[in-house]
Amino acid sequence: xxxxxxxxxxxxxxxxxxxxxxxxxxxxxxxxxxxxxxxxxxxxxxxxxxxxxxxxxxxxxxxxxxxxxxxxxxxxxxxxxxxxxxxxxxxxxxxxxxxxxxxxxxxxxxxxxxxxxxxxxxxxxxxxxxxxxxxxxxxxxxxxxxxxxxxxxxxxxxxxxxxxxxxxxxxxxxxxxxxxxxxxxxxxxxxxxxxxxxxxxxxxxxxxxxxxxxxxxxxxxxxxxxxxxxxxxxxxxxxxxxxxxxxxxxxxxxxxxxxxxxxxxxxxxxxxxxxxxxxxxxxxxxxxxxxxxxxxxxxxxxxxxxxxxxxxxxxxxxxxxxxxxxxxxxxxxxxxxxxxxxxxxxxxxxxxxxxxxxxxxxxxxxxxxxxxxxxxxxxxxxxxxxxxxxxxxxxxxxxxxxxxxxxxxxxxxxxxxxxxxxxxxxxxxxxxxxxxxxxxxxxxxxxxxxxxxxxxxxxxxxxxxxxxxxxxxxxxxxxxxxxxxxxxxxxxxxxxxxxxxxxxxxxxxxxxxxxxxxxxxxxxxxxxxxxxxxxxxxxxxxxxxxxxxxxxxxxxxxxxxxxxxxxxxxxxxxxxxxxxxxxxxxxxxxxxxxxxxxxxxxxxxxxxxxxxxxxxxxxxxxxxxxxxxxxxxxxxxxxxxx
Numbered sequence: 001x002x003x004x005x006x007x008x009x010x011x012x013x014x015x016x017x018x019x020x021x022x023x024x025x026x027x028x029x030x031x032x033x034x035x036x037x038x039x040x041x042x043x044x045x046x047x048x049x050x051x052x053x054x055x056x057x058x059x060x061x062x063x064x065x066x067x068x069x070x071x072x073x074x075x076x077x078x079x080x081x082x083x084x085x086x087x088x089x090x091x092x093x094x095x096x097x098x099x100x101x102x103x104x105x106x107x108x109x110x111x112x113x114x115x116x117x118x119x120x121x122x123x124x125x126x127x128x129x130x131x132x133x134x135x136x137x138x139x140x141x142x143x144x145x146x147x148x149x150x151x152x153x154x155x156x157x158x159x160x161x162x163x164x165x166x167x168x169x170x171x172x173x174x175x176x177x178x179x180x181x182x183x184x185x186x187x188x189x190x191x192x193x194x195x196x197x198x199x200x201x202x203x204x205x206x207x208x209x210x211x212x213x214x215x216x217x218x219x220x221x222x223x224x225x226x227x228x229x230x231x232x233x234x235x236x237x238x239x240x241x242x243x244x245x246x247x248x249x250x251x252x253x254x255x256x257x258x259x260x261x262x263x264x265x266x267x268x269x270x271x272x273x274x275x276x277x278x279x280x281x282x283x284x285x286x287x288x289x290x291x292x293x294x295x296x297x298x299x300x301x302x303x304x305x306x307x308x309x310x311x312x313x314x315x316x317x318x319x320x321x322x323x324x325x326x327x328x329x330x331x332x333x334x335x336x337x338x339x340x341x342x343x344x345x346x347x348x349x350x351x352x353x354x355x356x357x358x359x360x361x362x363x364x365x366x367x368x369x370x371x372x373x374x375x376x377x378x379x380x381x382x383x384x385x386x387x388x389x390x391x392x393x394x395x396x397x398x399x400x401x402x403x404x405x406x407x408x409x410x411x412x413x414x415x416x417x418x419x420x421x422x423x424x425x426x427x428x429x430x431x432x433x434x435x436x437x438x439x440x441x442x443x444x445x446x447x448x449x450x451x452x453x454x455x456x457x458x459x460x461x462x463x464x465x466x467x468x469x470x471x472x473x474x475x476x477x478x479x480x481x482x483x484x485x486x487x488x489x490x491x492x493x494x495x496x497x498x499x500x501x502x503x504x505x506x507x508x509x510x511x512x513x514x515x516x517x518x519x520x521x522x523x524x525x526x527x528x529x530x531x532x533x534x535x536x537x538x539x540x541x542x543x544x545x546x547x548x549x550x551x552x553x554x555x556x557x558x559x560x561x562x563x564x565x566x567x568x569x570x571x572x573x574x575x576x577x578x579x580x581x582x583x584x585x586x587x588x589x590x591x592x593x594x595x596x597x598x599x600x601x602x603x604x605x606x607x608x609x610x611x612x613x614x615x616x617x618x619x620x621x622x623x624x625x626x627x628x629x630x631x632x633x634x635x636x637x638x639x640x641x642x
Contacts, residue, residue, distance in 0.1 A: 011177060028146075029101035041217055062229075071180050097225040104224040210382060219347075253623060270487070277493060285299075309516045316579070328535050363387070363388075367390045412471075489519070508603060533570075
């Protein structure tokens with residue numbers, strides 16, 4: 001039996017052993033990375049665990065060809081020459097990845113981050129790289145010796161299948177190899193992505209923040225081959241040179257805010273509700289003119305809340321994905337070209353509302369009822385200053401019940417109740433945020449509510465009704481808490497979703513999100529004739545608190561900015577949309593493609609050739625160019641702090 005198993009499964013066992021050998025090499029590289037930079041880094045158990053996740057992805061990407069060559073079901077390949085080719089491929093590929101890790105350990109102290117593909121553009125015009133590399137070889141001779149030793153071990157410890165093709169029953173061998181390959185394939189894909197479940201997106205560089213107590217330590221959880229692979233094609237931030245003079249650029253637009261230090265400091269709690277797919281279209285109170293004034297919407301509880309809150313005539317999200325919502329709402333960083341947290345710039349130094357207020361003595365916590373680590377939210381929350389994280393794991397540990405929706409997260413109703421209860425345990429002042437999940441595809445609601453919230457025109461509408469009810473119950477519970485009256489609530493959506501009205505299906509209408517600011521101590525309902533956007537939330541809240549220190553944010557303080565100076569921006573399929581002074585400008589980075597009046601709700605009349613808008617177009621172009629250039633420069637130069 002042992003002899004039969006050896007002959008049938010020898011290729012698979014050899015692959016598993018050799019990949020295990022690569023894991024060992026990656027751990028050597030990580031340990032060397034730490035030793036080389038021990039003055040900057042901390043090596044913890046969390047770093048080790050996170051490192052295994054990123055190592056798995058890199059190892060499977062770089063060894064995919066080797067695995068296929070070893071397991072491909074052709075018995076005639078079982079000969080000495082073929083396996084010597086496989087061995088050379090294995091050793092060369094993994095020697096290169098090890099060398100890349102070693103080289104990056106030296107470069108780290110200059111960048112304080114793992115190297116990405118941007119390094120090739122950064123040094124593309126340098127002619128002295130040869131001498132620099134030669135000097136570093138001499139200065140780090142011990143790394144050359146370590147490299148040689150590891151390559152030697154890779155070669156000597158490599159296991160080659162011991163099958164003799166002349167003694168094979170080829171059909172048994174081919175079937176066994178085919179089954180091995182088919183079984184290995186899904187594990188390979190899952191390893192590359194970072195997990196099996198539907199809640200897991202392919203892991204990216206920013207996910208390393210989940211395992212690091214400090215942003216700088218995220219580099220130790222990562223490995224350089226992974227950072228390079230994940231940033232291929234992601235070098236999306238190209239700096240334009242619209243303004244050659246820095247002062248002229250800053251005078252037109254700057255994301256650095258210098259508040260009036262005469263403002264009174266108010267130590268109120270801050271609670272931000274980011275509601276999945278809760279677009280403005282679904283809210284009756286914000287659509288009083290829709291359907292000839294007969295539109296009721298799907299949100300009676302939020303409608304009642306709006307009657308006591310501040311809202312805005314025009315309000316927009318800055319992206320169309322959940323991963324766009326968090327940076328925009330909590331860090332005042334919009335989505336340009338690609339989601340910010342999926343780019344190498346997510347490893348820059350930056351903070352958010354939580355980090356700013358934590359420095360002022362606030363206790364901070366982020367709540368998301370999905371699997372911990374889902375969507376990269378936990379990593380982003382930790383990166384931006386949230387000291388506590390409450391996900392599905394914490395919920396189920398506390399409640400001991402199964403309120404999981406079967407796909408994504410804990411149902412909104414119980415999770416928002418948990419949210420309210422946990423805030424009652426926090427020391428004031430506190431800043432918290434919650435990201436809901438029930439109004440998400442596949443658009444299901446708890447069984448007990450299917451009669452109460454029947455199907456509407458769109459499958460999401462019953463979910464909106466359910467989530468609205470959950471929000472209503474949340475505020476009912478919160479209103480009984482001692483911290484309620486001393487709190488600023490902000491309610492918005494992460495992005496918009498399905499639509500059944502023409503206006504919300506336009507280029508601009510697809511970005512219409514509610515921005516609702518509710519202060520129980522001042523329950524005065526008002527709709528302000530201003531343009532608002534997600535990135536304005538951070539500056540506006542800090543203004544309400546009388547925050548007096550300089551801070552970074554691409555948005556503006558809505559409550560302390562004149563109506564004519566409010567604006568919004570978003571990015572759609574290569575086009576920047578800039579809303580200001582009653583117009584929507586569409587700009588492709590080089591020239592204006594269209595300009596529409598805000599009163600033209602269906603965007604049917606392009607005014608680009610109309611003499612009456614020439615001056616507006618020219619001014620809006622200059623303002624938009626300044627915003628874009630500031631964004632791109634600061635992203636590529638790591639200048640996201642005041």
